[in-house]
Amino acid sequence: MRLEIQCEDRIGMIRGILDFFIPYQIDIRLIETDSKRRCLYCGFPDIPFADLQSLLADIRRLDGVEDVKTVMFTPSEREYNALNTLLEALPDGVVAVDLKGYITMATELAAADLGVPIGVLVGKPLQQFIKGVNFSRMAWEDMAEGISKRIRLQNKSVLLEMKPIFVPDGEEHANLAGAVIHLKSQARLNRQTEHFKRAPDIEKHLETYFQKDVIQSAAMCDMLQKAKAFSIMSEPLLLYGGVGTGKKELLRALYQYWVELQADGGALMLRHAREMSAEDIAKLDHASGWFAIEELEYLAPELQVDLANWLLRQPEHSISEQGKVRLIGLTSLPKAQLISEQIHSTLYFALSCLQLRVPSLQERTDDLKGLVQQTLQRLCERYTVPMPSLTKAALVKMSLYSWPGNIKELENVCLQSLGLGKSQWDADDLALIDGSNEGVSLELVDGSLDKTLKLLESQLLRQLYPQYPSTRRLAKAVGLSHSAIANKLKEYNISG
Numbered sequence: 327m328r329l330e331i332q333c334e335d336r337i338g339m340i341r342g343i344l345d346f347f348i349p350y351q352i353d354i355r356l357i358e359t360d361s362k363r364r365c366l367y368c369g370f371p372d373i374p375f376a377d378l379q380s381l382l383a384d385i386r387r388l389d390g391v392e393d394v395k396t397v398m399f400t401p402s403e404r405e406y407n408a409l410n411t412l413l414e415a416l417p418d419g420v421v422a423v424d425l426k427g428y429i430t431m432a433t434e435l436a437a438a439d440l441g442v443p444i445g446v447l448v449g450k451p452l453q454q455f456i457k458g459v460n461f462s463r464m465a466w467e468d469m470a471e472g473i474s475k476r477i478r479l480q481n482k483s484v485l486l487e488m489k490p491i492f493v494p495d496g497e498e499h500a501n502l503a504g505a506v507i508h509l510k511s512q513a514r515l516n517r518q519t520e521h522f523k524r525a526p527d528i529e530k531h532l533e534t535y536f537q538k539d540v541i542q543s544a545a546m547c548d549m550l551q552k553a554k555a556f557s558i559m560s561e562p563l564l565l566y567g568g569v570g571t572g573k574k575e576l577l578r579a580l581y582q583y584w585v586e587l588q589a590d591g592g593a594l595m596l597r598h599a600r601e602m603s604a605e606d607i608a609k610l611d612h613a614s615g616w617f618a619i620e621e622l623e624y625l626a627p628e629l630q631v632d633l634a635n636w637l638l639r640q641p642e643h644s645i646s647e648q649g650k651v652r653l654i655g656l657t658s659l660p661k662a663q664l665i666s667e668q669i670h671s672t673l674y675f676a677l678s679c680l681q682l683r684v685p686s687l688q689e690r691t692d693d694l695k696g697l698v699q700q701t702l703q704r705l706c707e708r709y710t711v712p713m714p715s716l717t718k719a720a721l722v723k724m725s726l727y728s729w730p731g732n733i734k735e736l737e738n739v740c741l742q743s744l745g746l747g748k749s750q751w752d753a754d755d756l757a758l759i760d761g762s763n764e765g766v767s768l769e770l771v772d773g774s775l776d777k778t779l780k781l782l783e784s785q786l787l788r789q790l791y792p793q794y795p796s797t798r799r800l801a802k803a804v805g806l807s808h809s810a811i812a813n814k815l816k817e818y819n820i821s822g
Contacts, residue, residue: 330397331366334390346384350377358400367400417518419509423452439509441480485510535579539696545685557584562653562677567684569658570734581616599625607632613651622655623668634673687729691793701740718805719753727758784818791820
């Protein structure tokens with residue numbers, strides 16, 4: 327049992343309070359003071375409720391006592407357990423020793439490194455478990471900056487890092503009290519590095535979608551302009567686009583954009599339609615933030631009706647002021663197919679107050695170079711490999727490709743090409759699906775190779791010119807002079 331007694335800070339106050347415990351024959355196990363909060367904490371075994379009521383009444387009557395109440399723990403107990411939890415959460419084992427080298431505390435991970443149960447460690451000399459380091463004779467005064475040693479524990483190489491513990495005496499002087507020792511293994515360091523590489527950069531979603539290099543295309547600029555406007559509204563939103571266009575990433579970016587404009591945004595909850603239940607819909611009345619349903623077309627028919635009814639019951643969709651939840655549906659189906667085959671019409675019209683289509687990668691050819699660089703940078707950081715460069719032929723091949731799998735396919739192509747280990751990628755290094763240049767004839771025209779090549783050249787330039795809508799940009803993209811490209815465009819009657 328713990329008591330928190332708020333009282334005046336004066337001489338004799340503690341003695342006066344403790345005298346009340348004597349008639350009840352209470353064995354005080356803990357006494358702690360907090361001068362900043364003007365509180366005294368007492369810990370003792372549980373006593374009968376009647377005795378507790380009487381004791382509290384006696385303490386309250388003491389002059390200078392402002393309040394007294396029971397608490398679950400004292401500030402030092404909370405700090406002690408918070409410290410233990412922090413140490414146990416560290417990726418390395420931790421041991422603390424006193425000036426004689428005796429263990430005063432240890433974590434479970436450290437006990438595992440030393441190969442003994444944690445209960446065996448405390449109170450024993452650390453030298454008993456780590457050979458080759460005499461902790462009892464260590465010159466503590468000479469290790470103010472700490473020391474590092476490579477040791478072996480259970481036939482494994484471990485880095486031992488030791489830092490001194492200093493305890494201030496209240497007069498601006500610190501006394502050496504022992505040391506904290508970290509036991510770092512190569513295997514754990516490698517796991518940390520791997521986790522860091524593979525962890526998603528959630529906080530960068532906003533940067534990713536609003537970077538200048540990846541919003542060069544008119545389709546993306548138009549979509550983001552609408553997206554920003556829709557993000558600060560509270561009505562339901564239908565987010566649709568082809569497979570692999572990055573709808574979830576866009577959703578997270580818009581949510582982050584919205585949160586930055588709100589004092590208290592609430593959570594982003596993302597659920598797949600197949601995992602939805604009636605209980606999830608019932609909980610929406612008490613939720614706050616954005617609730618997004620992935621692959622909306624797979625929502626069960628009875629749940630579609632429940633969700634439509636829930637939407638229709640909402641008098642207004644204010645999540646910033648009234649703490650309501652905003653509903654967002656994600657789908658890869660075209661709107662026409664969605665309403666005609668998959669979604670109940672009532673739900674569709676209730677959910678699609680606002681509609682936002684994510685453009686395909688084929689519509690974003692001006693963004694392609696920036697997307698490739700962005701993707702490669704992320705992959706190279708993950709796999710710790712140098713950043714490759716792309717030849718003009720490789721970029722042209724990517725520009726002409728139809729990208730049926732959109733951004734997801736682009737990521738797959740980059741990952742596969744990265745595995746080749748080349749410092750520069752050419753067109754042949756890109757594993758693209760055959761038949762991407764549909765419509766280009768591979769037969770001789772009038773039995774003439776020259777006419778056939780001119781036809782292929784004209785078709786290629788006609789496809790490239792909208793992506794590089796000036797002679798200078800087009801000339802730079804294909805590696806020809808400005809005048810040569812200008813003559814070819816005039817010859818083939820190609821213009822904006």
